[in-house]
Amino acid sequence: MLKRLFILANLTICSLAVFSQVPIQVMESGHITIKAKVDGVEGNFILDTGAGLTVFTKKFFEKIPHKSPVDGGFTAHRATGERLDIDLYKVYDFQLGALHKSEDEVSFLDINLGGLDGILSLKLFEQQPFTIDFTKKELVLETERSLSNARMSGERIPLQLEQSRGKALDIFAYFRVNDSLTLQLCLDSGAGKDVYRFNSKYLQKLGLKAIDSTERKSEINTSFVSKTYRANVAKLAAERSPSIAVTAFRAQFVDGLIYDGIMWINWLGSRITVDIPGKELVVVK
Template sequence: MRQLLLLSLVVIFQLPAYAQPTAKNEIPFQLLPSGHLLVSASVAGVEGKFIFDTGAGLTVFVKTYFDKLPDVIKEDGGYTGFRATGERLDIDLYKVRDFHFGPIRKAVEEISYLDANLGGIDGIISLKALESGPFTIDYTKKVLRIESPAALAGIRKTAKVIPVQLEQSRDKSLTLFSYFKVNDTLNLQLSLDSGAGKDVFRLSSRFTSALGVNVNDTTRVRKIEKRSEIDQNHISHIYVTKLDKLASTNAPSVDTRNFPVQFVEGLIYDGIIWINWLGQSVTFDLQNKVLLVKR
């Protein structure tokens, strides 16, 4: 089966200042009103502001930032992926040198670039940048924290455990999924996407009937159309309403009620959800394929 690539595009204005890191194993982030995590990183000494995006698949810079980088090496081969709405992306791949992301140091990192305006953002850093060990998104302290084995063992004692499934493609892209019960009816495998934006819960429109949603009921459902930022001929049809309950299949107490939902025609996944609502901190233990959630 062809692996899929999700690239989240965001436009964010009035970028705020960063807080200072409190420990060497921490990467501070700014939690934007849009729900995105704004982080700082550098390539070959060129500083940039990026969205940390667990749904992005691979790390992508905007062209204005990419053009500032020295010693970029274009790979002979490329990569083909698909956005969640089914749009095909054929992209070139590049190797850049001296990638610094908090305590993460890589002599060489594989990236791509996109000729797009993300409102002052220099690009998207993917989950793959932190795949080598456990880390936590701490929404209280507003840091990404690289966890030691001892710290991870302590977290396990009190956290809710949510199994995840990893989608890895050719050692180039990485995204993750987990199963959730929707309205105590459907058990769906949803993409966990920190780049989706605030209060974003998207489900495939093929589930409307099973969930008792009548898309023609204009008193409860609002229909909108969204034109793609990449292919102007591609228009997504979206039905916006509310559902009663969403809960982790394996940790039912991790749930949200009366939540907004967008049913999207042509969505290639069961659904995509933002992750900020899961808890005050979310630890990613990818080697053991679990999230450890503290609420």
């Protein structure tokens, strides 16, 4: 996905959010969209916990009144291993509900996201716990009190953070696959509906047989080709909370995937609280 290009970095906290709810939409594709403002300009964005980096479309970027190029850039790698060299720009006054950041570093791409204005990464919430409520269709900015209540009402899953030079942030957790392997999976709300991807080396380790395989050229560097196999998986469950599980699903196994695996998060529960400072996920089924 092009989202691996996206960057949001070095956010200066102007004020922490008070408890508030921000409306979200859940697309048929499984993607979560939410509105935010940059320098007074409102946009509609994909909330992507697996992007690591954040970007705007060129069309939205050009609407922002105040921005300036940053001297340095950022080198990232897509999950398939493809290298990306990214230019950075500084923008000001980033607002999502009551959450306010005074200064951001971003990038942009000349792409069409079907009317959406870009993708927001977890860097925006580095110091702000939040809850995705799929029933009420809202994102809740948590306070210490509401976060404490959330912890008591749900299953708690430890998170591991991958932070790259203060410019990118991804979250991971351990899951058991077929009651056989314990793998560290990237929790990726931007992966799309029913997407479960594993490194292809686990096909053999799990004793699975591929149904078929496909090759796909990168949208950016057409000389870069990734190969994917499909296979049926019997069970996937959170290591510390085995009641959080999905059974009998079809997964993708990708050659050269840089992680053990990547999965969408919507299936985990009706409410998912992401607490980056506390390094944990709280799930209510």
